[in-house]
Amino acid sequence: MRTATDVVCPFCGTLCDDIEVDVDDAEKICATRNACIIGDNKFMTAQAPDRHLHPRIRRGGELVESTMDEAINKAAEILVNAKHPLLYGWSSTHCEAQEAGMALAEGVGGTMDNTSVCCHGPSVLAIHTVGISSCTLGEIINRADIVLYWGCNPVNAHPRHMSRYSLYKRGFFTERGKSDRTEIVIDVRRTETAQKADIFLQPEQGRDYELMNALRVAFRGGPLPESVAGIPRAEIEKVAQMLKDGRFGILFFGMGLTMTRGKHRNIDIAISLTADLNTYTKFLIMAMRGHYNVAGADQVSLWECGFPYAVDFARGFPRYNPGESSATDILARKEADAALIIAADPGAHFPIDMVRTLASIPMIAIDPHVTPTTEIASVHIPSAIVGIEDAGSAYRMDNVPIRMRKVVEPPEGVLTDQEIIERIHRRVMELQGLEVPEVTAVKEPAEALAPSAFDDILQRAT
Amino acid sequence: MSEILVKNGYVYDPKNGVNGDVMDIAIRDDKIVDAVSPTAKVIDASGKVVMAGGIDIHAHIAGPKVNVGRNMRPEDKLFNTSKRGKMTRSGGGFSVPSVFETGYVYSRMGYTQANEAAMPPLLARHTHEEMADTPLIDQSAYTLLGNNWLVMEYIKRGEKDKLNAFVAWMLHATKGYCVKLVNPGGSEAWGWGMNCVNISDPVPYFDVMPSEIISGLAEANEALNLPTSIHLHANNLGHPGNYQTTLDSIKLLEGVLPRDGKIRDQVINFAHMQFHSYGGTTWKDFETEAQPIADSINKNKNMTVDVGFVTLDETTTMTADGPMEYYLHNTNHLKWANADIELETAAGVVPYIYSPKISVCGIQWAIGLELALLIDDPMQAFITTDHPNAGPFRRYPRIISWLMSNQARLDRLETLHKVVPDRVAIGGISRVFDFYDIAKMTRAGPARALGLGDMKGHLGVGADADVAIYNYNPKTMDPTTDPAGIEKTFKNTAYTIKGGDIVVIDGEVVSKGNKRTIWVDATNGSMDPAVLDDIEKKFVRFYSVTMNNYPVQDEYVARGLVVKPEVA
Incomplete structure (x- = not known):
């Protein structure tokens, strides 16, 4: 032991x-x-006895086990034969795999996108517009006396966030931990996070933007109506004063702001609100990122091509236009004619129309587990679990990079995400005639790829 | 074994006293040698300028704040993306290029090393990931220590040995190359929205003064005999009248000599001095004070500066000087990013447009050039733009054209805001630099200041085989009347050779290169357990990561080159 x-x-x-x-x-x-x-x-559960360990290729409508070489070859063929493949996911794997993915996306002229598109993509759009004043989580441990959670619910979604970083933890200038901090929660629902808050404001659904606007007016002592977003003026003015009077404040926000009405405009004004507060005190803002390395996916994409997500390499150079070049939009328009999905589960999380598109095109799924996505795939290659069976970098929600550790060896024959992507890429290059192909290509029998297996999956998933 | 012979070029190699002589340079594998066999690949450099590979001593090209800049400015890629090629990856960005683009542009300009000037220790892994991904050029990163809690505590308590040990531990943990101070004390004060404007303003709570931090770390730097001196981004950057703060900072180390005078002459490198040579009291009466700063540098041979030339472009400012960026945001009202790093430092990013129509920008442009031209010895003043703060590094060729041609400067001055000529001295400075001076400011000087003078920045036997060959015939062409030609020449080499590998031919990247990351291990293989206890306490109580997950693992510097200073 x-x-x-x-x-x-x-x-x-x-x-x-x-x-x-x-x-x-x-x-x-x-x-x-x-x-x-x-x-x-x-x-x-990483080593559960029912974990799937063998690559599978869809033949005659069924996913049947294959060798790794067959699966790699099939995956490469799908990508090479596609006009506009989508390479999506990347948020539950390490940066080394993401880098390999960037090279592959460029090599096949595909679109590279990560799960930001359905979580904090709007936050990124707001950053393009107004910037963002943020910090690492240790700053909050040591300094924050005003902690504002807006549209996020860490008690359920980030269970150790409050005890490790943001609320209960005792820091250098916050020796008494929670007693040194004021917790404010603003949410359309009375979440579990809200239940213990010192102050809880419950604006009307979809009116977060208005409330933030009202707070900005209140900071300046401007006139407000009797109530905004269902919150009485006195309450707004009281909270505005508290935010101004703090020593060091932080606003955490989640998908309650990014994915509700207003989207990136909500974040735009949230960032502007915190920027305003720096006239009176120190006040910063941070996105509560979901997947453990979705922040890393943005970072890798940024340093390799200059854009954070939704990057289209079809023309040989990076093009970025979220709303046009993002995974959801490409699928909604049925533009992708093949897909590689890794380290995410759009089969479970994307809107139904887009999942239908995914199921109708040749699709490669790379995932340690059987998921709704793998079950509509043409090829499923199970991979080692990063952070348990494979080491590599991941970026925390505050963009602090930490090296994930390898605790145990992956099961026999299971490759890492990075190895799988690199092997597919090497095979793609062979097929593209870019490298002297020393290994003769395995000739796959022609077959109808990925029949619409969607209804079948829906049943299994539910 | 591979051999190359660069024949008949006009060689400019200040370290070895070669000033435009026609010579052959022989290369075997990754080193410059006496002679090569007749089978060596021959590069005909006749009628061409041959220099060692360029070295950028101060640029922000990899790491967290650079990525913040990329994220914040998608518009920076508009009209500035490049397609993938046979040897190259696609990318883009004018003022904050992607890492591939960074490597390619530097190599095309004949640069073979560029150093990341500010690495926040907690995020060092990020900087290393980007550097490992940057092709063709050697890199190192400067570890930010000027606002570190433990540094300030040791200085406050006067525990010099512990400070030395801690500095060595930090350089090792971050795989950093030098001790970098950015707005010492001021970035910690920024944790509370405050600043240390002068070097005698005490840091809130920690109760040390920036002057003590500068002297304390300079002393530790020499005690450890690190290859390069401390690099200082002084307090009060970018404010009218700040030259007084700069002179105060210069005084701190007057007369102090490096522990080992053989590897370098300086005990401090002032970063982007242009930003610290400002006169006037507000932006309205803003004017140059380059003369007193240059006089002071001329008097103090134990100091070097990198200039930080303003290139009059739209760019992205980024610095660990958090309060300064907030100030800038309140000046130009463009978008603002901030990133405070627990116990260590801060950072900010703001776009900036150096418009030739604005008087302040024109004056800044002149101050940079004045500084360079008024400092007598080009071995003390290096060409940088503090990329991307005063301008993007891809403008170095244009700066060189200004430095080599008085006419070019006067022509530019004429196009600037009408008050500029009255507030600057550039119009009366006729000095022009020649290729020998340029080689000092971009090769020999930075290499020596970095303590790498034997290995890099020259073409003598035993040096790294980093060579730049430019299409310019100094015998038939006149740089003083041909600024456009000079700019074109330095933009794309005829050949760039890095580590014995030909990486660029006629401006085309032809290789994937053999880049290395250079870092310093000054731990001498042991650590004071009391210091380790102090460090551990910080991690247990105040850091958001564990101590074991903090140091940058060896995997990130797989192509590393470790420099181990000798301590007598």
């Missing part, structure tokens, strides 16, 4: 790096400490 320490949890953007994992003599993970219930589950 051995214990791995300082393990980094591959679940949410909180990216806790203090997990301890016990591994028995048979190399089975048998216990974790410090992780939240979700993180614990991630580790404890």
Whole structure:
């Protein structure tokens, strides 16, 4: 029996790096400490006996097991034969795999997109417009006395966020932890996060923008109507004064702002609101990123091509126009004629029309687990679980990079995301005649790829 | 074994006293050698200028704030994207290029090394990931220590040995190359929305003065005998009248000599001095004070500067000087990004348009050139734009054309705002630099200041085989009357050779290169356990990551080159 320490949890953007994992003599993970219930589950179920370990190729409508070489070859053929492949996901894998993915997307002239498109993509659009004044989470540990959660629910979505960083943790200038901080929650629902808040404001649904606007007016002492978004003027003015009077404030926001009415405009004004507050005090803002390395997917894309997500390489250079070049839009317009999905599960999370498109085109799914996405794929290649069976970089929600640790070896024959992508890319280059093909191409039997298996999947998923 | 012979070029190699002589340069593998066999590949450099590979001593080209700049400015890529080629990846960005673009543009200009001037320790891994991804050029990154809590505590308590050990630990943990101070004390004060404008303003709570941080870290730097001196982004950057703060900062280290005078002459490199040579009291009576600063540098041979020339472009400013960026945002009202880093530093990013029509921008342009021209020894003043703060690095060829031609400067001055000539001295400075001076300012000087003078920046036997060959015949062409020709020449080399590998031919990238990341290990293989205890306490109580997950793993510097200073 051995214990791995300082393990980094591959679940949410909180990216806790203090997990301890016990591994028995048979190399089975048998216990974790410090992780939240979700993180614990991630580790404890990693080696489940029913985990799928073999590549599968759809033949005659059924996914049947194949060799790795066959699956790699099939995947490469799908990409090479496509006019405009979509390479989507990337948020639950490490940056090294994402880099390999960028090279592949460029090589096949595809669109590279990550899950930002359905979480904090609007936040990114707002950053393009007004910038963002933020910090690392340790700054909040040590300084923050005003903590404002707006449209996010860390108690459920980021279970250790409040105890590790933002509320309960004692820091240098916040020696008494929670007692030194005022917790304000603004949410259209009375969430579990709201229940223990010092102040809770419940604006009317879809009126967050108006409330933020009202706060900005209140900062300047301007006139307000009797109530805004259902919140009485006195309440707004009281909260505005509290925000101004704090020593160091932070606004955390989640998909309650990014994916509700207003979208990126909500974030635009939230950022502007925090920028305003710096006239009176120190006030910063941070997005509660979901997938543990969605921030890294943005970062890698930025440094390699200059744009954070939704990058179209069809013309040989990066083009960026979210709303046109994002995965959801490409699928909505049925523009992609093939897809590679990795480290995300659009089959479960995308709007139904887009999932229908995905199911109707040749699609490669790379995922350690069987998911709704893998079951509508033409090729499924199971991969090692990053952070448990493979090491590499991930970026926390505050863009702090941490190296995910490898706790145990992946199951025999299971490759890492990076290896799979690189092998597909090498095969693609062979097919494109870019590299002297030393290995003769495996001739796959012609077959109808990916019949519409959607209804079948819906049943299995529910 | 590969061999190259660069024949009959006009060689400019200040370290070895070669000033335009026609010579052959022999290369075997990755080093310059005496002679090569007759089978060596021959490059005909007759009628061409041959220099060592260029070295950029100060640029922001990799890491978290650079990526913030990329994210914040999609418009920077408009009209500035490039297609993938046979050897090249696609990319884009004018003032904040993608990493591939960065490597290609530098290589085309004949540069073979560029150093990232500010690496926040907690985010060092990010900087290294970007550097590992940047092709063709050697790189290093400067570790930000000027606002570090433990540094300030040790200085406050006068615990010099512990400070030395901690600096060594940090350089090792971050795989950094030098001790960088950015607005010492001021960026910590920015944690509360405050600043340290002068070097005697105490840092809130920590109660040390910026002057003590500068002296303390300079002393630690010499005690560890690090290859380069401390690099200082002084307090009060970019404000009218700040030259007084700069002179105060210069005084701090007057007369102090480097521990080992053989590898370098300076104990401090002032970064982007242009931004610190401002007179006047407001932007209305803003004027140059380059003369007193240059006088002071001429007097103090133990100091170097990189200039930070303003190129009059639209660009993206980014610095670890958080309060300065907030100030700038309130000046130009463009978008503002800020990123405070726990216990260590801060950062800000704001776009900026240096418009030739605005008097202040014109004066800034002149101050940079004045500084360079008024400092007597080009070995003390290096060509930089503090990329991308005063302008993008791709404008170095244009700066060189200004430095080599008085006419070019006067022509530009004429197009600027009407008050500019009265507020600057550039119109009365007729000095022009020749290729020998340019080689000092871009090769020999930065290499020596970085403590890499034996390995880089020259073409003597044993040096790294980093060579730039430019299409310019100094015997038949006159740089003083041909600024456009000079700019064109320095934009695209005839050949760039990096580490013995031909990476650029006629402005085309032809290789994937053999880049390395250079870092310094000054730990001497041991650490004071008391210091480790202090560090551990910080991690247990105040950092948001564990101490074991903090140091940059060896995987990120797989192509690393470690410099280990000798301590007598």
